[in-house]
Amino acid sequence: MGDLDIITIVIIAANVIISYKGYGDFSFFEKYKFQVGPIQRGEKIRMFSSGFLHVDTQHLLFNMLTLYFFSSVIINYLGQFNFIIIYFASLLFGSLLSLYFHKNEYYYSAVGASGAVTGILYSAILLQPDMSLMLFFIPIPIPAYIFGIGYLLYSIYGMKNKVGNIGHDAHFGGAIGGYAITLILSPWLFQTNLLMIGLLAIPIVLLFVLKKAGKM
Incomplete structure (x- = not known):
């Protein structure tokens, strides 16, 4: 993990340049952030452009490290x-799920590459489920699939209880995008990693069951 490919460098550079432009230019930030009202009026570019803006350097750094x-x-x-298809599909799925959950909140807004990056994380777990992750606050390796499932369950909790100023639904939508597109592009996973496909589907199914039951 962590070998820097040219396409990863380009995406990280785009995030850094556009985010820093947004830090110092309020009107630029406002024009390109995710916001329900303007998107419903036809400004669909925001569904993609918001994924290259961040609220601060810490937010940007966390997302770019995960991507790396x-x-x-x-x-x-x-x-x-x-990889490019999965990245941008995850970004779009994150924006679409945010729009779905906040369609009646005209002023709801969000920024960040988290949807795209969560899609990349979920895709990588599907492709290499025996990966282990070392988290900053837990000094022991965690199986990647445990982290992925736990992260989405936490996202459901965050969406339900509006925890923090975080776009939990964009994270979740991104994970769905990364999961679905990876399976479309890699049908061989159904032969080799069927158990993992089932395990990673659990929080996705749970979200839509809760939504249908009116619990979200």
Whole structure:
């Protein structure tokens, strides 16, 4: 993990440049952030542009480090072109799920690459489920699939209880995008990793069961 491919460098550079432009230019930030009202009026570009803006350097750094660690897994298995497809599909799925959950909140807004990056994380776990992760606050390796499932369960909790100023639904939508597109691009996973496909589907199914039951 962590070999820096040219396409990863380009995406990180775009995030850094556009985010820093947004830090110092309020009107630029306002024009390109995710906001329900303007998107419903037709400003669909915000569904993508918001994924390159961040609220601060810590937010940007966390997302870019996660991207750095997991992008090489997908590029090694599926190539650069498919990595780009997964990245932007995850970004779009994150925006679509946010729009779905907040469609009646005209002023709801969000920024960040978290949806795209969570999609990359989920895709990498599907492709290489025996990966282990070392988290900053837990000094022992955690199986990647445990982290992925736990992260989405926490996202459901965060969406339900509006925890923090975090777009939990964008994270979740991104994970769904990364999961679905990876399976479309890699049907061989159904032969080799069927158990993992089932385990990673649990929080996704749970979210929609809760939504249908009116619990979200």
